[in-house]
Amino acid sequence: MIRLVQLELQKLWLNRTSKILIFISFILPFTVLVLSSIKINFFGFFTLELGELGIFNFPIIWHITTFFASYFKFFFAIVVVSMIGNEYSNKTLKQNLIDGLSKKEFILSKFYTIVFFSLAATVLIGVATFCIGMYYSSYTEASIVFREVEFLLAYFVKLTGFFSLCLFFGMLLKRSAFALAFLFVLYIVEWLVFWGAYEIFDSADKAFQIKNYMPLESMYKLIDQPIQRIVMTKFPEKAELGYDYAVHFSEIAIVMGWTALFIFLSYRLLKKRDL
């Protein structure tokens, strides 16, 4: 396993483009997080300090940071599709197999790398969130600090799932640009499914329930948007603002199911293909 990760890391690390993209996908969310936590003075007109909004309080901070940081996954998604696209365009996939890598090992080396980076991103965001939270939060009792730490798990599953989807599209289409375009196509397809379900059941709730099983939607649903929750804390008397923002086990299971399916399909695809 370590050998396979090492292989892939060498391929990525010596490629300047992917090195830059990896840096961006790690450093950018970190920078945004740090910048948003400091007091910004707009030329003496007013000062903006997000910390005062209470968003850096435990436990809500776990929710907020993981939600916003997950948008930076697109940078690493480019790395994932190009690490497949390049293998095809350089024909190094063929050479790797001839040199004695099995097709299974090839897919696993990509998957392990995805898991490795997702894990690294999760640990990084976890540590950063913890530090900022300890600095700003009004409550620092352990029971409150670690209350919603499951958002980190959701974040990890979400990244792994999304990158596995990218891996599958990369294997399917062999070209990085097509694979990224296909992500957008899938997004539209999911809305078409929603529309179809709405036509059949004549109920938006039911249609959303079905859409929740689709790959992109299920990943998005893992960490619900936290804006409404922030508003909720400001106006606790408005009950109609309430919504279910928690991380559910069923949501994690759906995404993990998709992840397993995408990896399996990638392997099947490679096995059947003549190179």
Place this chain on the structure above:
Amino acid sequence: MENILTINNLTKKFGYLTAVKDLSFTIQKGNVYGILGPNGSGKSTTLGIVLNVVNKTNGDFHWFDGNTNTHDALKKVGAIIERPNFYPYMTAEQNLKLVCKIKGVDTSKIEEKLEVVGLLDRKNSKFRTYSLGMKQRLAIASALLNDPEILILDEPTNGLDPQGIHQIRQIIKDIAANGTTILLASHLLDEVEKVCSHVVVLRKGEKLYSGRVDEMINSHGFFELKADKIEELKSILEEDDTFGNVKIEDDLITAFLNEPLSASDFNALMFKKNIVLSHLVKRKESLEEQFLQLTDNLN
């Protein structure tokens, strides 16, 4: 003798096209094999199948004694298919390190193998800056990293300039001299003739011949002769049953043998018959002539 590769009734279909048809042959240790055939005769497909990148339709093959699975066996094989495939953004050394990691061998051989192909002074240049000849040589170095039991080369001199072709052939000969089994696919007959001891001839995916190069057709060779009394010589040859076909082109007589006869015995015979030869060469058909004869026979 120890078998390295055994192929039994291998068939590959691409839709309607049958690229390889019921092919069987065995590669034994220590020989230099050529796979001969015109373009599109199924050479690369056959190699692709045994190298795990093309899926077979029917039949089977096994490496070595049949107890190792293909991808483990490939770690003991060195192979180059068509074009050299490496990561363009890595240097030669980095590329070879990656291959070492895949094959699970130590990186200590990298310098030695780069030396063999004469690329040691360019080891820190990126692969994309290499000329085609250098890329091909790097591919050979890469295939040699694990000191393979068998080296498989698919058209290794394709697209190279004469100097590059010469370099590659010299490297192949040196490797063969060390006792490494080599399997060389090519449509260039003189290339196979120069380096191979055994040959498998393919046409449209079917095997026409497999065996030693010099036994490819039943032939005892022929004499090329010149003499002053050319008419007399011709009539003697035509009367003699030892000779089959006798041809005259300008003043050169070509006489094909029906049975073995050495040049010195023939010379003595002619001398007895009062004919003095001014030119006597005994030759075997070139592989090209044999190949054409073989493919013609089946047409």
